[in-house]
Amino acid sequence: MVLVELGRSLRASLNKLSTIGGASEEVIATVLNEISRALIEADVSVGLVKAMKEKIKAKIELTSDSHINKKKLVQKAVQDELVSMLQPATKPYLMSRKKTNVIMFVGLQGAGKTTTIAKFAGYYARKGWKVSMVCCDSFRAGAFDQLKQNATKLRVPFYGSYTEADPVVIAEKGVAQFRKEKYEIVLIDTSGRHRQEAGLFEEMQEISAAVDPDNTVFVMDGTQGQAVYDQAMGFHDAVDVGSVIVTKLDGHAKGGGALSAVAATASPIIFLGSGEKFDDFEPFNAKSFVAKLLGFGDIRGFMDELQSVKDKDAEKKTQANMIKGKFTFRDLYTKFESMSKMGSLSKVMGMMPGMGGMASMMGGDMDAKFKTFKFILDSFSDDELDGKIDIHTAPDRQKRIERIARGSGTHPAQVEGLLQQHKMFAGMVSKMGKSGMMGGMDEKKMKHAQEQMKRNPALAKRAEEMAKANGMGGMDGGFDMASMMQNAMGGMGGGGGVPGMGGGGMPDMATMQKMMQGMGGGGGMPDMASMQNMMQGMQGMQGGGMPPMGGGGGGGGGAPDFAALNQMMANMGK
Numbered sequence: 001m002v003l004v005e006l007g008r009s010l011r012a013s014l015n016k017l018s019t020i021g022g023a024s025e026e027v028i029a030t031v032l033n034e035i036s037r038a039l040i041e042a043d044v045s046v047g048l049v050k051a052m053k054e055k056i057k058a059k060i061e062l063t064s065d066s067h068i069n070k071k072k073l074v075q076k077a078v079q080d081e082l083v084s085m086l087q088p089a090t091k092p093y094l095m096s097r098k099k100t101n102v103i104m105f106v107g108l109q110g111a112g113k114t115t116t117i118a119k120f121a122g123y124y125a126r127k128g129w130k131v132s133m134v135c136c137d138s139f140r141a142g143a144f145d146q147l148k149q150n151a152t153k154l155r156v157p158f159y160g161s162y163t164e165a166d167p168v169v170i171a172e173k174g175v176a177q178f179r180k181e182k183y184e185i186v187l188i189d190t191s192g193r194h195r196q197e198a199g200l201f202e203e204m205q206e207i208s209a210a211v212d213p214d215n216t217v218f219v220m221d222g223t224q225g226q227a228v229y230d231q232a233m234g235f236h237d238a239v240d241v242g243s244v245i246v247t248k249l250d251g252h253a254k255g256g257g258a259l260s261a262v263a264a265t266a267s268p269i270i271f272l273g274s275g276e277k278f279d280d281f282e283p284f285n286a287k288s289f290v291a292k293l294l295g296f297g298d299i300r301g302f303m304d305e306l307q308s309v310k311d312k313d314a315e316k317k318t319q320a321n322m323i324k325g326k327f328t329f330r331d332l333y334t335k336f337e338s339m340s341k342m343g344s345l346s347k348v349m350g351m352m353p354g355m356g357g358m359a360s361m362m363g364g365d366m367d368a369k370f371k372t373f374k375f376i377l378d379s380f381s382d383d384e385l386d387g388k389i390d391i392h393t394a395p396d397r398q399k400r401i402e403r404i405a406r407g408s409g410t411h412p413a414q415v416e417g418l419l420q421q422h423k424m425f426a427g428m429v430s431k432m433g434k435s436g437m438m439g440g441m442d443e444k445k446m447k448h449a450q451e452q453m454k455r456n457p458a459l460a461k462r463a464e465e466m467a468k469a470n471g472m473g474g475m476d477g478g479f480d481m482a483s484m485m486q487n488a489m490g491g492m493g494g495g496g497g498v499p500g501m502g503g504g505g506m507p508d509m510a511t512m513q514k515m516m517q518g519m520g521g522g523g524g525m526p527d528m529a530s531m532q533n534m535m536q537g538m539q540g541m542q543g544g545g546m547p548p549m550g551g552g553g554g555g556g557g558g559a560p561d562f563a564a565l566n567q568m569m570a571n572m573g574k
């Protein structure tokens with residue numbers, strides 16, 4: 001998650017508010033002062049912060065109802081004001097799949113244009129768009145090689161020239177070629193300069209006139225904080241900047257200032273860059289960003305991502321298998337694919353309520369582990385993946401493990417670790433399949449359970465009390481995913497086990513989706529069906545968590561009492 005420090009300070013301040021009933025004037029004043037200080041430290045302009053603080057205060061004072069939960073009120077006011085500070089005034093360009101979308105990238109030298117183009121290309125290619133790149137940066141030696149290298153890694157076609165010095169000619173030829181080949185997206189890299197110079201602006205205007213881009217994206221270095229305001233305005237006035245991408249928000253204290261300054265120029269921010277890797281990139285939406293910053297998760301973003309990347313056929317097959325109580329290595333692979341198409345796992349986790357902090361705590365290692373799992377599965381034969389050869393019981397099991405380890409560049413112990421986790425999860429799926437639990441929550445049954453809860457508010461209340469008694473009560477009287485996960489994972493991160501291979505099963509996407517839907521309302525109680533789904537989901541994680549999250553399973557903490565939770569569900573239904 002970007003702006004880790006700012007998020008941590010804001011969350012810590014908000015947590016000072018009492019959960020029960022009211023918070024004293026004094027506490028509220030302290031919290032608002034701390035929030036203001038955190039924002040100023042992130043380089044947000046003092047004027048903006050002052051105005052924001054006054055607006056929040058006014059909102060709180062206006063609410064004379066003494067019964068209202070002050071904690072919620074302050075949280076909501078802070079969230080709303082942060083959103084309005086970061087919400088750009090204009091809407092960004094929306095790409096269409098029916099045409100060639102020509103996108104020109106501009107910015108100062110070193111802002112991260114070439115890297116951002118690669119990230120942008122990767123993001124859309126993962127979602128199935130036909131993407132291409134054109135290098136018009138004939139100013140910086142090596143720019144074309146850099147773009148070429150990135151394009152090759154991403155398997156995206158590119159156009160450029162070592163001999164042609166005129167960027168306008170390159171742009172025209174490249175765009176014409178990719179238009180003819182019916183590419184949906186053509187990304188144009190332009191050259192940068194150290195400062196905003198007349199020469200740079202002229203070149204940008206000439207390229208722009210030659211290719212008539214559908215959108216001009218201004219790439220800006222976020223480490224400069226609020227100072228970017230003048231830069232953004234300069235580019236805005238020189239070319240018709242349609243949207244902005246702010247880069248280098250990883251670990252830089254000034255990111256908040258950069259974001260608020262860009263929003264103040266009325267240019268829509270479309271993506272944020274948070275590292276040098278292609279995956280260090282996320283779409284920007286003020287509401288989702290603030291929700292993640294404050295640790296509330298981003299259910300909407302998660303669902304959108306899930307929908308846009310899901311390989312529906314593969315997921316359907318896996319779902320059908322699981323209902324029958326079957327879970328092959330290919331099903332495991334499908335789960336990995338779905339997750340990896342959504343970007344880095346830490347990003348995905350950042351979208352889940354309360355889990356953002358955990359993701360940053362666990363660091364980039366998670367993604368490395370995730371990749372290792374995929375490499376191992378890539379070295380399975382089709383028959384092994386589909387369970388036609390049961391690798392667990394095959395007489396030449398050891399030989400197969402060694403072959404897979406060689407093929408994936410891993411240690412046989414890591415392959416063994418994956419087999420163990422698969423076995424555990426497949427066993428669980430098998431039990432659930434037999435008991436009908438896996439298929440148990442189809443739409444009809446889910447509706448029925450929801451109706452039950454609606455008709456009987458006492459039941460909903462009891463469920464909430466029970467959930468709280470089980471240590472699941474959290475923010476807004478709803479669920480605190482972080483504490484649930486901590487419970488569910490027991491000794492995450494502990495020693496023992498095969499290094500890097502603590503993971504096991506993962507709840508199926510449908511379960512996860514239902515579970516998220518249940519939690520997405522913010523506050524209140526998830527419906528009964530979702531809760532039961534959630535239990536199933538968590539059971540899937542019990543063997544060490546989502547694959548890359550398992551920490552070897554050694555570190556104590558104790559497994560959650562799923563039997564008790566399930567019993568609780570069952571009792572509630574009576």
Ligand SMILES: Nc1nc2c(ncn2[C@@H]2O[C@H](COP(=O)(O)OP(=O)(O)OP(=O)(O)O)[C@@H](O)[C@H]2O)c(=O)[nH]1
Binds near residue numbers: 109111191247248280
């Ligand atoms: N930490 C971090 N580094 C980044 C990010 N984006 C780009 N970089 C790094 O910033 C440096 C400059 O990036 P480039 O993509 O070459 O910049 P450019 O704007 O294309 O530069 P010119 O072609 O010279 O105009 C490289 O070392 C990148 O790896 C980011 O989000 N975070």
